[in-house]
Amino acid sequence: MSFRLAKDARPQARTLLLVTALSIALWFVPYAEIVTYPFRLFVTFIHEGGHALAAVLTGNAVYGLRIMSSGSGVTLTTENGLLSGLIISSAGYLGAMLYGALLLLLIRRAVVARRVLILSAALILTLTVAYGLTSLFTVIAGVIISSGLLLAALFFSPQAATFLINFLAAQCVLNALLDLKTALFLSSPFAPRVPTDAMNMAEATGIPAFLWSIIWIALALMILFYALRSFAEKRTPTQPDLPFDDELD
Known part of the structure; x- marks a missing residue:
């Protein structure tokens, strides 16, 4: 399975490559976590929001969502059955x-x-108000992040707004992969015992946490592959909001 980058996708691809390279480079810059910290919390909100949404869609209750200052998070839900x-x-x-x-x-x-x-800001604010009011840090983080996204929507140029969305996308993808790598490491019998989603599934099913981590990594890579393939396909309209947009033949 492979894909070819369409000519009209090249401006978006250049922007995506730039934000991905920037995201990775910031991992190696001293004190750069100060810059990336709000984005890390944004990804944690999305991660925990995924748990909350899945609980609601499967008929379960959500008791609370908490974001920690360390960048980790926890969502408390009921679970009606193994599925x-x-x-x-x-x-x-x-x-x-x-x-x-x-x-x-x-x-x-x-x-x-x-x-x-604006939709991303509304999502973070909704998660905060609906499930995070019992945690002061969650409320503060949720209000600041949603306000920042809303201000960016109102005052950024179209090019800057598009660049920010690309950066958010790269942060979601890279942090999801990094978190899965951490879950895989913590699933090892030689690793310290730390509660993870994989550990929860191991306790519920008897299937080793290591195997659950492998399954999730495979599914995540599959999602990424199909997203990139769709990203690379040719389309009719052009995107006017790109920092590197150029005239296409």
Whole structure:
């Protein structure tokens, strides 16, 4: 399975490559986590929001969502049966990857960048108000992130807004993969015992956490592959909001 980059996808691809390279480079820059910290919390909101949404869709209750200052998070839900537990536990890592893939596709399909930022702000604020009011840090983080996204939507140029969405997409994808790598490491019998979604599934099913991590990594890579393939396909309209847009023959 392979794909070829369409000519009209090249401006978006250049922007995506730039934000991906920037995201990776910031991992190696001292104190750069100060810059990336809000984006890390954004991805954690998406991860925990995936758990909450899966719980609601499977007929379960959500008791609370908490974002920690460390960048980790927890969502408390009921689980009515093994299947709903599987869906809820899987929806965190895969939800972050799906959201990153969705942002990429919205950019590629020429959805107005400001609308995407407003919808993302509304999502974070909804999660905060609906499930996070019992945690002060969650409330503060949710209000700041949603306000920042809304201000960007209102005052950024179209090019800057599109660049920000690409950066958010890269952060969702890269952090989802990084979190899955961490879950895989923590699933090792030699690793310290730390609660993870994979550990929860192992306790519920008897299937080793290591295997659950492998399954989720495979599914996440599959989501990413199909998102990139759709991103690379030719389309009729052009995207006017790109920092590197050029005239196509």
